[in-house]
Amino acid sequence: MRFFMNAPCNNRLGTMKIYKSLLLLLILSSSLLSAKLPDLDENKTLKKVKEMLSLHASEKEINPELMGRILKNYLEELDPTKTYFIESDIKEWLDPSPEYLSKITQEYLKANFTAFNEIFLAMTHAIERRHELEKEIDFSDLPKNVLPEEFKDMQWVKTTDELKNRILRIRALQVETASQLTEDLKDTSLQRINKRQAKNEEELLDKNKDQRNKLILTKILKATASALDTHTAYFTPEEAKQFMINVQQRLFGIGAQLRDDLNGFTVTKLVEGGPAWNSKELKAKDRIIAVNGEPVVGMDIVDAVELIRGEENTPVVLTVIREVGEQDDKKEEKLDITIIRGEVVLKEARYEVSYEPFGDGIIAYLKLHTFYQDPDSSSAQDLSRELEKLKEEHKVKGVILDLRYNSGGLLTQAVAVTGLFIGNGTVVSIKDNSGFVQHLRNIESKEVWDGPLIVLVNRVSASAAEIVAQTLQDYGRALIVGDDHTYGKGSFQTFTLIPQADQVNPEGEYKVTRGRYYTVSGKTPQLTGVLADIVFPGPLSESELGEKFSKYPLPQDAIKPNFDDDLSDIPPFQREKVRLAYKSTIQPKLTIYDQYLDTLKQNASWRLKHNKNYQTFLKELKKKKDHVEGEEEDFGQNDLQLNEAVNLMKDLVILMDASKKKAA
Incomplete structure (x- = not known):
């Protein structure tokens, strides 16, 4: 899994008050790594425990x-x-x-x-x-x-x-x-x-x-x-260093996610744009059993990954076992695959933009892999630029924002991306371990896109992705479609190691769940996730994925809605100034899609029922819950779920255009 840091964003209110000294993490947890022993005694151990308890959201x-x-x-x-x-x-x-x-x-x-x-x-x-x-x-x-x-x-x-x-x-x-x-x-x-x-x-x-x-x-x-809770963890010094590699998002290797299956390491996903992805030889579900001729069966996954990583532009030879054939004719073959190592920026491709012609215009498609920000760009800036470009060159009739497989990122960027589609208003509220509630707002009065909007999600859309989806749903600004619900991570964590610091505490470091986040409705996606308005299953829809399946998840919770924002968390001497610039363009709660929802559901149901590829896909999916991303390609469509999202958007555009003509 990937880890991201909080970063200040000048055009958002009050993001640094609570988190000045610690990193804010809005992402799924990862497994710990074996490492050298920290410098601990009984008193130091108890002190660490008390520190974690003093910061924890509920315990x-x-x-x-x-x-x-x-x-x-x-x-x-x-x-x-x-x-x-x-x-x-x-x-x-x-x-x-x-x-x-x-x-x-x-x-x-x-x-x-x-x-x-x-x-x-x-x-x-x-x-x-x-x-x-x-x-x-x-x-x-x-x-x-x-x-x-x-x-x-x-x-x-x-x-x-x-x-x-x-x-x-x-x-x-x-x-x-x-x-x-x-x-x-x-x-x-x-x-x-x-x-x-x-x-x-x-x-x-x-x-x-x-x-x-x-x-x-x-x-x-x-x-x-x-x-x-499931996201709080203690790290030895060596583990903390590895954690920061994940936070900083850069390493040299092949760009593949692996799972230890005791009989080798199964490739579960290829990082888009990484060396393995570009080589086209390594496939999801391949099982790695040797690296450069050295067997890795029985090896710790950390050691196996270290063998695969190496200097940029050097080759690594992976011996893999691959299943070929169908059902009764399935057999395994052994292959040696050579990949040239390169820099793997774990932000993957960050985003993708494309469009499909429709009538006298286009349906725009934006896929966001993560919520990111660096000195040169950010997810909100990049999406804004791409949308403006599409609007200049085409008549945009609808936008699909794809947040599938997006497991989170920067909280401030969740606010900024949401702000591309709404007026001023609360996007997310944070309640910390002391009970203090802070509202993060969009204060950009100009929406980049105010037309038909669909957000496509699946069961691993998590954290910052859930903030965007649920906030847009709360305001009635977008229809949420795809899997029945998202991951359900409504908590945030802080980490004691600062990225720029050269020193790791010899006693070890920790990340701790500090609180929950809530969208403008006062709901948190914790445990339940964001519920789709229209459900059409994808590859993960039968998988037991989500916060509710974790060992010790935080319980559900709610705060009062904040549609009518009284700015009470803003210091009094700033409140009136903010009110003047903010309240005149506040985002109203919309019901524009309600009148079309039944028709859209009926159309989607009919299409899925009569789509042979989709029906075959669904039957196979029920047989096998442990699905690996990419298997839907076996059913004659690169992305059946996206194809239906596009069809839904076409229906929505037609229905909305008909309503406008009738009103005129």
């Missing part, structure tokens, strides 16, 4: 309920693959009594982490038991056709026999993949798997008391941070 103290979450997270920090503990080993921590939770909560608040040391000791015993169990397992007789899906949402097993079976099946999956390499590379790959396991166990069994204590405290901090 203000360590209480027994929160301690239950922390214990479960800590167990998973120690045994993420659930191949060491059995349920009986950890029952008192998995299902603790109220009295026990109260006791260890009081100890925790005194920087006494005895319970966590006991769990750690249980883990060392579990490692020793696994060594004994592995002597009993017949690794020469491995099960066949083991699938990665078996290991999704695993629970701890109840018996040692079940534990042996899980270990055996994971090994079978790894060996099956390694067997597709040459014999030498197969051996190397299996050796690496064993070496990685041994390295992890060695770290946990380290007899150096100081190192062991730092490891325990690091895992306590990680478990505590992630117990506060």
Whole structure:
């Protein structure tokens, strides 16, 4: 996932008051990376926890309920693959009594982490038991056709026999993949798997008391941070540096997102404009099993990514497994693909502009990948320029703003992009951890486009993208179409590391959820997402994606609507001056699309029902929820969902033109 910073924007009111010293993040969270141990002791650890609690949107103290979450997270920090503990080993921590939770909560608040040391000791015993169990397992007789899906949402097993079976099946999956390499590379790959396991166990069994204590405290901090909510996280110093690479959006590599499937790293998405995208050889769903001849099966994803990255203009050879053929004729083939590394700017293509002729004019199409701003450009400036250009050269009859796969970005740019389509008014309100509500407004009185507007979304349109979609929907300024709802991230986070700073805190850094954001209606997209006015499914519409599927999401909330903006959050000495320039062109709440909605829904339903490609696509989609972006291309259309959005816009333009003629 991508991370973005807050940046000041001179033509927006009051954006720096709350966030002067910390980065504002409006984006989905990413997994943490393994790293060197931070400089921690018990008192420093408790101090970090208190800092996070003082800033957090809702969790203000360590209480027994929160301690239950922390214990479960800590167990998973120690045994993420659930191949060491059995349920009986950890029952008192998995299902603790109220009295026990109260006791260890009081100890925790005194920087006494005895319970966590006991769990750690249980883990060392579990490692020793696994060594004994592995002597009993017949690794020469491995099960066949083991699938990665078996290991999704695993629970701890109840018996040692079940534990042996899980270990055996994971090994079978790894060996099956390694067997597709040459014999030498197969051996190397299996050796690496064993070496990685041994390295992890060695770290946990380290007899150096100081190192062991730092490891325990690091895992306590990680478990505590992630117990506060799904987006709060603690970073070791090395992890913090990696996080900033993501924030700064620049690295040298191939531009591919990967998923660790135990039997290699599956390509889930290619970054548009990146080296892999431009080469046209690597495909989504390819499974990488070696890099420059070095096997990566069993390797930590961080190490695998480091092998793929490298100096600009140097080649990297990826050995991949690709499925070819259809259904019963499917088979796997091994390919070596050479890609020349280049700079990958994770902003992807930033935006795309095109149009489709319609009648005596055009339907304009704007796709925004992220909400960005740098010294040379911004998402609002670029879209404004492109729209003005289209208006000069063509008769624009309608605009489609595509926010699918847009997972967020700068809050100020969400405000600015919304301002291209509305008059003055509140765009988003922020309520921080103290309960203070601040309104971010559009104060640009000139709309770049005031005609028919459709916003296309899917289940991973998130955060800043949800602000734009829901605000335009609140004002009745746009119809929201596509998947039934968006991601549902209505919270914002701050990060303690400043991008320009050379020094990372040796004790580690953290990002913490500071509060929620709300659109002008007073609603937050938290959990529910933005609900589409007209639904027509896309590739992710059957996927379990969204904030509601996360481990500890913030609950829903609401504040009072702010359509009639009283400017109460503006200092009194500035309020009257702002009022004079602002209130005369305030954006009204519109109902212009309401009269057309039923007809538009009926037309869309009829088209989808009679579109054979779409019907085939929907049937296949229900069979397979774990969809990879790009699969819709198998159904004879590059983008079935966009095609329907264009048809809807044509319907809307025709209906609105007919109403105007009738009124005249």
